[in-house]
Amino acid sequence: MSLTVVGSLAFDAVKTPSGSRDRMLGGAATHFALAASFFDEVRPVGPVGDDFGEDELAILRTRGTVTDDVEHVAGGKTFFWAGEYHDNLNQRTTLRTDLNVFEHFEPKLSPAAQDCDVLFLANIQPELQLNVREQCENARFVAMDSMNLWIDIARDALVRTIRTVDCLILNDEELEQLTGAPNTPAAAQELLGWGLRAVVAKQGKYGAALYTEEGFFALPAYPLHPVVDPTGAGDSFAGGFVGSIAAHGGGPVSHELLTRAMAYGTALASFNVAEFGTERVARLTGEEIGARVEELREMTRFELEPLALRA
């Protein structure tokens, strides 16, 4: 069994109220792989340039991640993103995006990567996501992310891609934008009608919500102060969420399993934002994850006692 993820491998420059980094390992596939590596053997697929060296590959290989499908483009430069987060950390300004080797990326998966049990399509052009999805025709569970840009400029391709996967993980506002629905519950109902097994609405600092035909489930974000760097939070969430599903081997992906996946996603995201870039999750332990999901359960559990209400 293994878990394949396609998406960006990058260098990021970020500035937040807690400090800044000029150049650190980043990218959706990187954050996803570091989080998911606790649960299964992960194979990230994506291009890097000459500037992506052994130090970066070593971080990516944490907990056994296989980097055979990291494509080295000779003479190229790795994707670079620079951004700044403002006071409340909910808004960010992109200062620079250099696609570099990503501009002409055509995903060619090795047989081992194609033969994955579970697949995650991180946020890249929908056409590329669809291409990868079709290369992994035996995958038992396929989840994907996207962003408002693709809803704006490639909606048809995005919809075609969504119709081939099991689970869409998107910001709540993007779910509404994608469907034209006035709120997230309505957007999720519409999307379940497209054949999805599950819709996950990411709500930033408020947490995340899960919609399936069987029901609704929501979990708050772990209350953290300070949040040092939100970069990669969504991909770490996806890594914990999708990873924990992969860890459960064969069998149907039940609503109950998806609720547990929400807890692992929330836990991984909370560690990710506690330090810059990959710093915290790279040295995270399974015991810390176990303790945090238990804490999340305590933070959302309540008991009802019989209460005689007045009429």
Add this chain to the structure above:
Amino acid sequence: MSLTVVGSLAFDAVKTPSGSRDRMLGGAATHFALAASFFDEVRPVGPVGDDFGEDELAILRTRGTVTDDVEHVAGGKTFFWAGEYHDNLNQRTTLRTDLNVFEHFEPKLSPAAQDCDVLFLANIQPELQLNVREQCENARFVAMDSMNLWIDIARDALVRTIRTVDCLILNDEELEQLTGAPNTPAAAQELLGWGLRAVVAKQGKYGAALYTEEGFFALPAYPLHPVVDPTGAGDSFAGGFVGSIAAHGGGPVSHELLTRAMAYGTALASFNVAEFGTERVARLTGEEIGARVEELREMTRFELEPLALRA
């Protein structure tokens, strides 16, 4: 035992994507009383004008609410608010606010209202809240709401008032504005340092979070489509929250009791927004509330199974 609430009794005109009402019963004390009346005998304190008639009093008296402290100002007109909600229902424009009899309101509580077990200070000038709080010196549990206006123009009085109560229920952004903290967990920690037993952060469509010295608890809003009219949602939440605490009689207000109160608050708010004004909660039943808090428990419950994580 009884539950006193001081706040506005009003007529509202609202326009939402679902429709409009030119003039309907509203006001914070009204919405609070209708929700809290399931749990205890409620005494609303507030002024009304000649235009507030038997029809309005009859709605207010639902489930035994005592209207002896509703002060009729002869020759006056009842507080009037008109507003419009926009597409996503999270932003509203106030079209008109006529304070009318509220402009010269000086709360004079009857001995029965003063002798309350539990007190809620709905959103009015902090000086008036403090005045009422001091009239109810034997109250076992006192909670209050406020708004950004008072943080802007009467912060000192607001802080003085907060320091005399047990629980502050405020929008998360207002908690941050009040304390200057960069996020809600930090704001709540600061406020617990002021001597509060509990801080409740209202998060609109995302739900609400509870902070005490013992821990953190959060509950999503009930997923509802369509939301017809959000007016009074916060006060209905407070009515369910504070009411369910009042229903538990004497004894300490434990963290566990507060988590259960969050469920009742969330349930009452969800019914409030399903129709215009007081329409839904006025005809609500205890059975419906019981079913909804059970549903909320299901929507937030997850089980953890031992999972061997990779190292």
